[in-house]
Amino acid sequence: MTASVLDRFLRYVVIDTQSDPASKSQPSTEKQKDLGRILVAELLELGLQDAHLDEHGNVYATIPSNTDRDVPVICFCSHMDTAPDFTGTDVKPQIIRNYPGGDITLPGDVSQVIRVSSHPQLNNQIGNDIVTTDGTTLLGADDKAGIAEIMTAAAFLVANPEIRHGTIKILFTTDEEIGRGADKVDLEKLGARFAYTLDGSTVGEIENETFSANGVSIEITGVAMHPGYAKGKMENALKIAANIIARLPKDMAPETTEGKQGFIHPVAMTGGMESAKITLITRDFVDEGLAEKEALIEAIVKDVMAGYPGSSYRFAVTHQYRNMKQVLDRHPEIMDNLAEAVRRIGVEPVQHSIRGGTDGSRLSFMGLPCPNIYTGGHAYHSPLEWVSVQDMEKSVATIVELVKVWEERAAS
Structure with a gap:
């Protein structure tokens, strides 16, 4: 054989x-x-x-x-x-x-x-x-x-x-x-x-x-403006997205977890000044852990967006597997x-x-x-x-x- x-x-x-x-x-x-x-x-x-x-x-x-x-x-x-x-x-x-x-x-x-x-x-x-x-x-x-x-x-x-x-x-x-x-x-x-x-x-x-698994997408609409006249007006969607990713907890990432620990993992960021999108995956062995991680992500988004009053976002969670x-x-x-x-x-x-x-x-x-x-x-x-x-x-x-x-x- x-x-x-x-x-x-x-x-x-x-x-x-x-x-x-x-x-x-x-x-x-x-x-x-x-x-x-x-x-x-x-x-x-x-x-x-x-x-x-x-x-x-x-x-x-x-x-x-x-x-x-x-x-x-x-x-x-x-x-x-x-x-x-x-x-x-x-x-x-x-x-x-x-x-x-x-x-x-x-x-x-x-x-x-x-x-x-x-x-x-x-x-x-x-x-x-x-x-x-x-x-x-x-x-x-x-x-x-x-x-x-x-x-x-x-x-x-x-x-x-x-x-x-x-x-x-x-x-x-x-x-x-x-x-x-x-x-x-x-x-x-x-x-x-x-x-x-x-x-x-x-x-x-x-x-x-x-793992139980979900996908998360965050779509950000910023305020576009000519960069020469942007002071106090522009809200750069790409910078907002980067700020959100920078705020994700470092001890809840694939590179810092093992065993039964779940994680939050950004897999893509696309866009420009006017709009941007972040795609993430969340993983945990229990569904409650997924919900907690997604609530944490949205809390970070809301906190970051508070500094950009002219901008808005859309937050969506998609089921992947259990x-x-x-x-x-x-x-x-x-x-x-x-x-x-x-x-x-x-x-x-x-x-x-x-x-x-x-x-x-x-x-x-x-x-x-x-x-x-x-x-x-x-x-x-x-x-x-x-x-x-x-x-x-x-x-x-x-x-x-x-x-x-x-x-x-x-x-x-």
């Missing part, structure tokens, strides 16, 4: 599937379908006769049940797109066989170094095989490692029918990296009761909790079965919270409870991204054990 998961991974990462947040279509880039078509062909070759690509680029397939037990239908899901944060064009994967330890200098850009001091997980990889890029692109382990693992597990289950399991659904989505991964998923067609995303990181970490733990806690068997599968591959499960979101966040609130499983990838969204082949293999083994656990614990 090890060679198979590596072969698949290397085949998938060279396909450019970067999503585009500026696009209004879904998929946001047609090139995501290039990978989708390859996956459908491979699934059909495995004998999964219903495998297909829909108009939105989502891939669906079914591994039929081979047991008489009443096993809930479960789905395994990963996303095909890579992040807009760094280029995914012309990926050149590098394989370091029998990793000896130490920093890894990437050959395409020697200024890019995967340092053990910044990536202590490398200390657990001595003797393993590490896949990196050449330093000029991201790798795409987020989430092509997950795709390769699901595909490899599917091939293994089809080839070994003596492994009893219920009906298994496979779902590969588009545009997860820009927050739209679940937008066009047809849950009725999918027909699953529970699901698992393969979109995590360190082996052993199983994730049933994400902490999936609110849903998953109502179905404890999902995490219990996953924890048992992790133990069966010889790893102690660690329940972990995601300082971000996954397709599982949205799917859970759409009616498909969906925690997250590790893929073995690290340093996502950057040219320093890397993954261990042996860790990918452990993810494959986890999927196989998980379907066995669900079958064993089902009513006969």
Whole structure:
């Protein structure tokens, strides 16, 4: 299985599937379908006769049940797109066989170094095989490692029918990296009761909790005036916006928070003298924390605007996603079965919270409870991204054990 998961991974990462947040279509880039078509062909070759690509680029397939037990239908899901944060064009994967330890200098850009001091997980990889890029692109382990693992597990289950399991659904989505991964998923067609995303990181970490997330926009209308005659009259909207950003609490930013701490993060400021717009995101593990942060932002806005009596503002909050733990806690068997599968591959499960979101966040609130499983990838969204082949293999083994656990614990 090890060679198979590596072969698949290397085949998938060279396909450019970067999503585009500026696009209004879904998929946001047609090139995501290039990978989708390859996956459908491979699934059909495995004998999964219903495998297909829909108009939105989502891939669906079914591994039929081979047991008489009443096993809930479960789905395994990963996303095909890579992040807009760094280029995914012309990926050149590098394989370091029998990793000896130490920093890894990437050959395409020697200024890019995967340092053990910044990536202590490398200390657990001595003797393993590490896949990196050449330093000029991201790798795409987020989430092509997950795709390769699901595909490899599917091939293994089809080839070994003596492994009893219920009906298994496979779902590969588009545009997860820009927050739209679940937008066009047809849950009725999918027909699953529970699901698992393969979109995590360190082996052993199983994730049933994400941030809750909102977006905030502040539109400012200032007072425009010829700068030569502006004294006492001009109210520069861009300066007002900069003043608001400068007032945001420094101890409530992504760069100063960790663990269960939420944050306020300005992501864009646009405009000029007459009008300006600030776009922010707020994150917290509880909804009350979001509300407090948004109240704090608006209090800052009001305080700043008091110094500009001729100007006005519009403050808007948009819902993005919610902490999936609110849903998953109502179905404890999902995490219990996953924890048992992790133990069966010889790893102690660690329940972990995601300082971000996954397709599982949205799917859970759409009616498909969906925690997250590790893929073995690290340093996502950057040219320093890397993954261990042996860790990918452990993810494959986890999927196989998980379907066995669900079958064993089902009513006969």
